[in-house]
Amino acid sequence: MTAPLLLIPVMLFVVLAIGSGAMTVSHVNDSYFWVVAQFSGMDTATALKCHTAATLLQGLTGITTVTAHSLFL
Numbered sequence: 001m002t003a004p005l006l007l008i009p010v011m012l013f014v015v016l017a018i019g020s021g022a023m024t025v026s027h028v029n030d031s032y033f034w035v036v037a038q039f040s041g042m043d044t045a046t047a048l049k050c051h052t053a054a055t056l057l058q059g060l061t062g063i064t065t066v067t068a069h070s071l072f073l
Helices: 002-022 031-040 044-072
Strands: none
Touching: 002 044, 031 044
């Protein structure tokens, strides 16, 4: 009974790490990139610079947070 309860935090951190890595760099072949670019009114070059940098920061922040939290549990 104890072993499955110990696996829950590990699985949680695995799921969070996968989610952080999945959105790390959104590029022109991603449909979400085009949704953001079109609805914000940016041209492709500006959207490529801004949105890709923002998703990179999002992914790095996410994986750093997951790593930091996993060290304490």
